[in-house]
Amino acid sequence: MSKFTGKGKKRTPGISTASLPDIIFMLLFFFMVVTVMRELDPQVKVVQPNATETEKLQKKALVDYINVGPPFDARYGTEPKIQLDDAFADVEEIPIWIKQNRDARKEAEQPLITTSLKVDKDAKMGIVTDIKQELRESNALKINYSTLQGSVYDK
Amino acid sequence: MARREITEINAGAMADIAFLLLIFFLVTTTMDTDIGILRQLPPPVPDDMEKPPEVKERNVYEVLVNSNDRLLVENEPMDIRDLKEGAKEFYTNPNNRSDLPEMRWVTRSLCVENITQLKNVIAQGGGERDDLKEKLKRWEDKLSAVELIGEYRELPTSALISLQNDRGTSYNMYIAVQNELSAAVNELRNSLSQEKFGVPYSELNPLDADDKPKILAVRAVYPQRISEAEPKDIGGN
The missing domain is CATH 1.20.5 (Single alpha-helices involved in coiled-coils or other helix-helix interfaces)
Incomplete structure (x- = not known):
């Protein structure tokens, strides 16, 4: 019987941490895969308005963004400006930009391209209307007004 | 010379390195899914387009927004909070009012x-x-x-909500109006779908073969009819 009775007090062995790096690496790889590095440096300050009837944008690869808002750098003024990719642009440059984006996509995917307007909530509709007219002219008819989720009644 | 014993590399710090990288990716990850109000713009109008036929007064729900973000709905000033109910009444005309569309x-x-x-x-x-x-x-x-x-x-085929804003209207107000008009249709669709199928419209899946005809049916009953007029420029800016 003495074979089975332990020799005095038994210490609980410490939990092995050898597999900890593996777990962490697993998390790391997960985040590395899902991470989308921010595609463009925002040059304009955009505080999006609230809305409740929102839909999620599908297929991020087929979404192009137009940012509109007052520039971060006060040297460019305080009036809302349009940002395409990484630079400021005029309304007249939008058709060329749309065409470039269209050419960069496969032909089958071209009708699915959505243009997402990220517009500051204090911007006036004048500039937005001009953009919309240019988009109509260049047949980029699927648009998305980017918003946050929230009640429209709060200011 | 005695051979030195090869000591095992201490891998304990590996976890720390991995943690560091992990935290870096955690911080840089933008998990935010882009949400917003999806709209389809009307195609460009050719110059030689014939004039659209006149639409009866009762079939148009006129929403005007001026440069001070005030609403004028059917020639009456209105608060944004009442717009949803107003649009719902236009879509259904429950009391058969003569100034709303004939159902x-x-x-x-x-x-x-x-x-x-x-x-x-x-x-x-x-x-x-x-x-x-x-x-x-x-x-x-x-x-x-x-x-x-x-x-x-x-609803008669010609019935529509006509939205016109000024160039000086704030974007915030414009989105609020668009949102309320969408909310009106969505609420009607949801309650109809709930009543007939036991699930709200928003939970029907367009990729599901069973749900697809239901979605089309609900849409046929309450079509989304928002038309945007070219904006005016009264308020300046």
């Missing part, structure tokens, strides 16, 4: 009658006309809607 009952026999009539016309040589085919398709959609949810009251 028509869509019945099975009406659908069948129209479909046979259109098919006859197409068979008699009008086969190349796209507008007739479109009409036929619309009636077939209506028929399947009737079969799925029963007879319903239909």
